[in-house]
Amino acid sequence: MRTHMCGVLDVSHIGQTVSICGWVGRRREHGEHLAFVDLRDHSGVVQCVVDNNVDVRSEYVIRITGVVRARPEGTVNAGLPTGAVEIGECVVEVLNSAEPPPFPVDARADDVDESVRLKFRYIDIRRERMQRNLRVRSKINSAIRSEMESNGFVEVETPMLMPSTPEGAREFLVPSRKEPGSFFALPQSPQLWKQLLMVAGVDRYYQIARCLRDEDLRADRQYEFMQLDAEMSFVSQDDVLENIGRAVVAAAIAVTGEAPPEIERITWRDAMERFGIDKPDLRFGMELVELTALFASTEFKAFAGAACIKGIRVDAATYPEAAAYGRNKLDALTDRAKKIGAKGLVWMKVGADGAVDSPVAKFLTDSEREALVATMGAVEGDLLLLVADEWETTVEVLGQLRNDIGRPPVHEGPYRYVWVTEFPLFVGVDPVSGKPRPGHHPFCHPHPDDLHLFDSDPLKVRALAYDLVLNGWELGSGSIRIHEPELQRRVFNQLGISDEEADRRFGFFLQPFKYGAPPHGGFAFGIDRLAAILAGEENIREVIAFPKTQSGSDPMTNAPTPVESAQLAELGLRLLPPPASS
RNA sequence: GGUCCCGUGGUGAAGCUGGAGUUCACGCCGGCCUGUCAAGCCGGAGGUCGCGGGUUCGAGUCCCGUCGGGACCGCCA
Numbered sequence: 001m002r003t004h005m006c007g008v009l010d011v012s013h014i015g016q017t018v019s020i021c022g023w024v025g026r027r028r029e030h031g032e033h034l035a036f037v038d039l040r041d042h043s044g045v046v047q048c049v050v051d052n053n054v055d056v057r058s059e060y061v062i063r064i065t066g067v068v069r070a071r072p073e074g075t076v077n078a079g080l081p082t083g084a085v086e087i088g089e090c091v092v093e094v095l096n097s098a099e100p101p102p103f104p105v106d107a108r109a110d111d112v113d114e115s116v117r118l119k120f121r122y123i124d125i126r127r128e129r130m131q132r133n134l135r136v137r138s139k140i141n142s143a144i145r146s147e148m149e150s151n152g153f154v155e156v157e158t159p160m161l162m163p164s165t166p167e168g169a170r171e172f173l174v175p176s177r178k179e180p181g182s183f184f185a186l187p188q189s190p191q192l193w194k195q196l197l198m199v200a201g202v203d204r205y206y207q208i209a210r211c212l213r214d215e216d217l218r219a220d221r222q223y224e225f226m227q228l229d230a231e232m233s234f235v236s237q238d239d240v241l242e243n244i245g246r247a248v249v250a251a252a253i254a255v256t257g258e259a260p261p262e263i264e265r266i267t268w269r270d271a272m273e274r275f276g277i278d279k280p281d282l283r284f285g286m287e288l289v290e291l292t293a294l295f296a297s298t299e300f301k302a303f304a305g306a307a308c309i310k311g312i313r314v315d316a317a318t319y320p321e322a323a324a325y326g327r328n329k330l331d332a333l334t335d336r337a338k339k340i341g342a343k344g345l346v347w348m349k350v351g352a353d354g355a356v357d358s359p360v361a362k363f364l365t366d367s368e369r370e371a372l373v374a375t376m377g378a379v380e381g382d383l384l385l386l387v388a389d390e391w392e393t394t395v396e397v398l399g400q401l402r403n404d405i406g407r408p409p410v411h412e413g414p415y416r417y418v419w420v421t422e423f424p425l426f427v428g429v430d431p432v433s434g435k436p437r438p439g440h441h442p443f444c445h446p447h448p449d450d451l452h453l454f455d456s457d458p459l460k461v462r463a464l465a466y467d468l469v470l471n472g473w474e475l476g477s478g479s480i481r482i483h484e485p486e487l488q489r490r491v492f493n494q495l496g497i498s499d500e501e502a503d504r505r506f507g508f509f510l511q512p513f514k515y516g517a518p519p520h521g522g523f524a525f526g527i528d529r530l531a532a533i534l535a536g537e538e539n540i541r542e543v544i545a546f547p548k549t550q551s552g553s554d555p556m557t558n559a560p561t562p563v564e565s566a567q568l569a570e571l572g573l574r575l576l577p578p579p580a581s582s
Numbered sequence: 583g584g585u586c587c588c589g590u591g592g593u594g595a596a597g598c599u600g601g602a603g604u605u606c607a608c609g610c611c612g613g614c615c616u617g618u619c620a621a622g623c624c625g626g627a628g629g630u631c632g633c634g635g636g637u638u639c640g641a642g643u644c645c646c647g648u649c650g651g652g653a654c655c656g657c658c659a
Contacts, residue, residue, distance in 0.1 A: 026620070034616040047619065058609085075617055083619085100610060103593050108608080111594060116653050168659040188658090215658045339585095339655085412598070442659045550652065 007044020009082050024060045042131045048087040052248040059098040066090035089401040119555040124488030133543045136535040143254035147247045158193035169213040180572025186212040194231040198520040199512045206230040217550045219539045231522030244523045255534040263417040276399015282416040284406045300363040304334040306388035316381030322405045323383040342397040346386040350378040410471050411536045418469050435496035440465045444479040476525025483517040
C-alpha cells in the first residue's frame with residue numbers, strides 16, 4: 001500500500017511519486033481548494049497539500065499518493081524533520097473514518113488524566129512518546145538477547161503454571177478444572193526452574209521472563225513485569241556480575257548510543273554506612289558522616305552513649321532551599337525521622353565563623369561544635385542533620401532524609417550503575433520464632449570467609465548475594481546458590497526450619513540437588529525499570545503497552561471482571577458473600 | 583491495611599470569604615479564508631461540578647461517607 005514511511009521523507013526524495021499511509025494529525029484549511037494535512041505514522045509526520053474539498057478529519061486513516069517536492073521559499077518548517085518537503089498533487093484515499101479522539105494525539109496528552117489515557121491506550125500509543133518508549137523496550141530486549149546468546153547463554157522458556165510455594169511475594173492462583181480444589185500458581189520468578197536447569201546441565205540459561213506478583217502496585221511495580229533472568233554453572237560471583245553487566249551495558253548502548261561509565265561496586269556495609277540505604281543513588285553527595293567517636297564523651301544526653309551517631313550536611317551551595325528551611329520544614333523533617341524510627345533529629349544551622357544555631361547548641365562544648373563543623377566540612381549557610389541511635393536506625397533515617405532532600409528524578413543526569421555486594425545472609429530476627437530471617441532467600445550461599453561465624457554470630461554472616469542499582473532504583477538481584485545439601489540443611493536449621501519441614505516445603509526443589517547439582521549462581525533484573533530510566537520516564541507504566549492502574553485494574557478492558565457462575569462451578573469454586581458493610 | 587494529594591462540557595484549567603452552571607484555552611460542528619504548520623477570523627453546540635448524605639435561606643465551594651485516579655508507607659523471601 002505504501003512506498004515510504006511518513007517521517008523519513010526529505011529533500012533526497014524530491015521528484016519521487018510516493019504512497020504513504022497513516023493517521024490525519026492536523027488539518028489546516030485555506031479556502032476552497034487548499035488544505036494542509038499532517039499525515040502521521042510511527043516514524044513521524046509529513047505535510048500533504050490537498051484539495052480542500054476532500055473530507056478528512058482528525059485520526060482518519062488515509063492513504064496519500066503524491067509527489068515529494070521542496071517547500072516554497074519561506075515556508076520550510078525547521079522544527080519538523082520532514083519540514084523541508086511536502087507532498088503535492090495528492091490523491092487521497094480514505095481507508096477509514098474516525099470519531100474525534102478523546103484527547104490530543106500529541107505531547108499535550110501528557111497532562112491528560114492517566115486513567116483516560118489508559119482507557120484509550122490504543123490512541124495514547126499513537127503518540128510519539130509512547131511509540132518511542134515501546135521501541136526503547138524492543139531495543140533493550142533485542143540487545144540483551146544478542147549479548148546473552150553471544151556469551152553462550154541459551155534461552156529456555158519455563159512454565160507459567162506451577163505449584164504454589166508460599167514463600168515470598170503473594171502469588172496469583174489459577175484454579176484447576178481437572179482437580180477442583182487444587183490450584184496452580186503463576187511464577188513470581190523462574191527461580192526454581194532455572195536452578196533445575198543448572199542441575200540439568202544447561203550450563204548457561206537466560207530468559208526474558210514474565211513474572212507475576214500479587215502485591216500492591218507502585219511507580220516501579222506492576223502485577224506482571226519482565227525480567228532478564230539468568231543462571232550460570234561453575235562460576236564465581238565475578239563471572240555472574242561480568243556477564244549480567246555486559247547485557248545491561250549492551251542494552252544501554254542500544255538505547256542511548258553510548259556506553260555508560262563502568263559499573264561501580266560497593267559492599268552492602270559501605271552502602272549503608274555512606275548512603276544509609278541498600279540501593280544508593282550515586283548521582284549526588286550528601287554522604288553520611290561518622291560522628292560517634294567525636295561525641296564519645298559528650299554531656300549532651302541525646303548523644304551520650306548512643307551506639308551510632310552520624311550526620312549529613314545539606315550544602316547551601318547545592319541545596320539553597322533545603323539548607324534555609326524554616327522551623328516548620330525542620331519540624332516536618334523531624335517528624336519524618338521519627339516516623340522512620342529515630343528517637344529524634346538534631347538540626348544545626350551553620351553561621352559565620354563556625355557558629356551554630358540549634359536548639360541543642362547549648363548542650364555542646366565549644367570543642368565539640370568546632371570538631372563537628374570541621375568533620376562535616378560545613379560552611380556558613382549549611383544545614384546539618386544528626387541522628388543518634390542504633391546503627392540500623394541512624395543510617396536508615398539519614399539515608400531517607402538524604403534521598404528526600406537531594407535525590408533528582410530517577411531518569412535525570414548521568415546513569416550511575418552500581419553493584420551492591422555482600423548482602424547479609426540473615427536480616428533481623430523473627431519476633432515470634434526468635435530465629436534469624438533470610439536476607440534474600442534461603443538458597444543464597446553464605447560468604448566462605450564468614451562460615452566460622454555461622455553458628456556463633458549468624459547475623460554477621462555475609463552472603464554471596466548482590467543487587468544491581470541504577471540511580472537509586474533496584475534493577476535486580478542475584479546470588480551464588482547453595483548446591484551442597486549439608487550446607488543447605490545448616491541454613492534451614494538456622495532459620496528454624498527442621499529437616500522434615502524443609503522436605504515438606506521445598507522437597508520437590510531439594511530432591512534434584514541430590515542428583516549432582518553443579519555450583520551455580522545467577523541474577524535477574526527488571527527490564528521495565530531499566531527501560532523507564534533509559535526512556536527518561538519516572539514510571540514503568542509509560543514503557544508498558546497495557547499496564548494496570550495503581551489499584552490493579554485496567555480502565556480499557558475493566559479487568560478484573562466477575563465471571564459466569566457456570567465457569568465457577570466448573571472450577572469447583574463458590575463465591576463468599578461480600579463482606580457486610582457497616 | 584495506612585498517610586497525603588486530585589476529581590468542574592471531549593481535554594486541560596480558573597472558580598478567592600458559600601450567593602444563578604460562571605469563565606479561559608484546546609477540541610468538536612457550521613461558515614469564511616490559496617502557504618499554513620499545536621494556522622487565522624466569525625458563529626454554534628456541548629456540563630447531574632465523580633457519587634451519596636449533612637450543615638445552610640442558599641453548596642462546585644464547608645463537613646461526613648463512598649467511588650475513581652495518583653504519590654508514598656506497610657507489603658514486594
